[in-house]
Amino acid sequence: MKILVSNDDGYLATGINALIDALEKVADVVVVAPDRNRSAASNSLTLSTPLRVSQYGKNRFKVDGTPSDCVHLAVTGLLDEEPDLVVSGINHGANLGDDVIYSGTVAAAMEGRFLGLPTIAMSLVGKTLVGAQLTHFETAARIAVELVKKIERASLAPDTVLNVNVPDLPYEELTGIRATRLGFRHKSEQVLTDTDPYGRPIYWVGPAGEGQDAGDGTDFHAIEQGAVAITPLKVDLTRHDAVPSIADWLKQ
Numbered sequence: 001m002k003i004l005v006s007n008d009d010g011y012l013a014t015g016i017n018a019l020i021d022a023l024e025k026v027a028d029v030v031v032v033a034p035d036r037n038r039s040a041a042s043n044s045l046t047l048s049t050p051l052r053v054s055q056y057g058k059n060r061f062k063v064d065g066t067p068s069d070c071v072h073l074a075v076t077g078l079l080d081e082e083p084d085l086v087v088s089g090i091n092h093g094a095n096l097g098d099d100v101i102y103s104g105t106v107a108a109a110m111e112g113r114f115l116g117l118p119t120i121a122m123s124l125v126g127k128t129l130v131g132a133q134l135t136h137f138e139t140a141a142r143i144a145v146e147l148v149k150k151i152e153r154a155s156l157a158p159d160t161v162l163n164v165n166v167p168d169l170p171y172e173e174l175t176g177i178r179a180t181r182l183g184f185r186h187k188s189e190q191v192l193t194d195t196d197p198y199g200r201p202i203y204w205v206g207p208a209g210e211g212q213d214a215g216d217g218t219d220f221h222a223i224e225q226g227a228v229a230i231t232p233l234k235v236d237l238t239r240h241d242a243v244p245s246i247a248d249w250l251k252q
Contacts, residue, residue: 001027001152004074004083004112008067008091008104010037011056015090015124015137022141023087026148030083032074034104035062039092041104043068043111053078067108075115085151086112089122089164090140096125096165096219097183100233109161110235118156120147125223126168139174140166143228161233165219167226175226182231183218 003023007016011033023029035054044066051065051073061078063070071086088108095103109119124140126133143166156162163182167174192204215221222229 001085001148002081002083003027003029003148004071004079004086004117005029005031006033006067006070006074006086006088006108008034008038008041008088008108010034011060011062013037013092014134015092015122015140018137018141019087019090019122019144022138022145023148026145027085030059030061030074030079032061032063032070032078034067034070035064038066038104040102041066041068041107042102043107045069045072067104068111071108071111072115075112075117083117085148086117086119087122087144087148088112088119089124090137090144090166091121091123092134093123094125094165094223095121095123095163096223096229100163100182106161106163106233109163110233113159113161113235116158118151118158118160120144120162120164123163123165124168125165134168136168136170139169139171140164142171143177147230159234161235163219163231163233165223165229165231167223167228169226173226174228177228177230178222180219180222180229180231181217182233183215183220 005020016033020029046065046069051063051069054062056062086109088105091105095106100106106121109121112119122140122144124134124137194202196202219229219231
């Protein structure tokens, strides 16, 4: 199996390198990743400027673009051979609930899905939002290997993105692996205001809200219980059950 690995934390991040080391033991791995941190880039593609690619090792490439750029470029022209699977991550922090809308990690996986490939987005979830405090990347990497082996035994539909969140725990302390749905968060905290050295106002986007829909069956709940949360995602955002009511509303 040939696996394309990408991420949004950049090619030097601890998470992607733990993932590469683990997957290399079971598959042929090629890496196309951003040359710096591009967290929260979502599904953005670079259209107005050219992309530059640098090779930093055998089958290792860094791109001055977004996670979606990396996967798109890899599959549509950079690589001589199309991969069988895209694995994105390991993200330094959660991608639970609403996070998937903003996540560059999930976006890289979705770009693979747009191009007809089965994809996995891996994230390591700690107790805080500070990625530097995460320690058990090997746990998430081991889960990724297990999922790749499952896909080899029973193929994953190419229209499916598996969003995988792994608690920051030793592998032996995990309480299981659960199929979940996305929960959703309370609204984000207030923007943080400050001034720069010249007295001009600056603003920091506030941290994400805590889980609001976080009950049994959600990805939030699985993580809280110490279990791996695997949520199948689809790209169709249409609220199909609302189409008739919107048609009636338009007639009023």
